[in-house]
Amino acid sequence: MITFDAVSKTYHGQTHAALTDVSVDVAKGEFVFLVGASGSGKSTFLRLILREYRPTSGHVYVAGDDVGRLPSWRVPGLRRKVGVVFQDFRLLPGKTVYQNVAFALQVIGKPSSVIKKTVPETLELVGLAGLGDRMPDELAGGEQQRVALARAFVNRPPMLLADEPTGNLDPATSVGIMKLLDRINRTGTTVIMATHDATVVDQMRRRVIELVDGVVVRDQSKGVYGS
């Protein structure tokens, strides 16, 4: 589903590489933790999948496409296949929960009949049934992250990226989000989650890829946070 082939990335104007010679294969339906300290290259890894950046050398393949060589008119198509959530949720404060989720479908031109059917379904899936009319700032952090997950998943993408999704949440709330990610993964969605939350990694026992200074130092199935 996602393949990194000898990928290196050096940001413009910097001498130190963010990623160095990374080769990784993620199969369809896998759940992968990407662990490492801040600045170890986790976010860069995710951004290369989304084509927010191109690799300096090597190739990133997503669903068969060489992402770095994708013409820019095909980038939106790539992003429709990859849902994303972030540590800071990134909800639109002026829109209700329902509108935030519906927005993701509206802007890719889905007909309103589809939106009316899919959005409530997805809100129910993430455990927010009945909260559609609330504004984001009326919700707790965990609930906001569920809205963000609903938005990322409402289009049923085959891949979901999560960049520190529990970073702003307390441990109890984090468990709820992890259960939800697990549930989404069980629908066949490939999930890659960047985190430095040792607790959730140790609880889940999934594949762990560890980055140190942009280099993959460990790739272990059913791994834990520390080796």
Next chain:
Amino acid sequence: MRHTLSETFTGLRRNLSMTIAVIVTMWVSLSLFGVGVMAAQQVDLIKGRWYDRIELTVFLCTSASQGPNCDAGQDATQAQKDAIRQALESNPEVQTVYYQSKDQVFEEFKEVYKDSSILSAMSPKDMQDLYRIKLKDPQEYQGVRAAVEGMPGVQAVQDLRQYLEPLFGWLNLAQGLAVGASALLLLAAALQIINTIRMAAYSRRRELGIMRLVGAGNWYITAPFVLESLIAALIGAALACGTLAALEQFVIIDNAKVSIQTVHWVEWQHASVAMAGVVLVAIVLSTVPALIATRRYLKV
């Protein structure tokens, strides 16, 4: 499509002050541009077909004309005409000699004054046979003039340029100022559009970020911004066209044409050319900066 249009109008309302600034700048600059185009056409109309090709015109005697070299009541004879042509063609300063008979001259006259009341009072009989002369060096007209001025059958030698050059000097200056000022203002309008888009993109950066993230198409994201600039520019162009139409109707048709009938003034057809130019410039000068700005500030 519906989204694009509703976003466009939301944008126009949200940036109302900037939109008005773009409209007003476009209006003034495009009006000046249109005036420049009309002035250029006016110069061409006054010049007519011959101005750029000839320097001197030798009018030949007719039965009605009077002059020291004319036999009263008689046209210039063929022998006189041949002698004059001979003299002209052998002159080293002359490059080309065109002959036009009364009928040919009248044909041109009809063309120039086709809308004028003068025409009905005229016939080929009122015209003169003439030679039009192209000089090798337009400054050296005195020698040629002296050579044929006294010849029998020559009624008069006219140097068209001498009379019209100062007028054209002023017209060209006016035209240059109008076009120059409009170019500066159009540059300002283009920069305003870029700034407006930058500000709008900044104030909506969260929303645009999400749109990009969930895979909204490039055109879907940029179209409202481009359409917004285009609509503002087209409103400016419409106002400029109105200004040009008012100029044509109230200044040219109602006044200039009435008081100076001998000049062939710019008509509605010329004003339409200027208006078409105005609309074209408005389209180019709004979409191009908008596309540049969206590329730069709305990168995928």
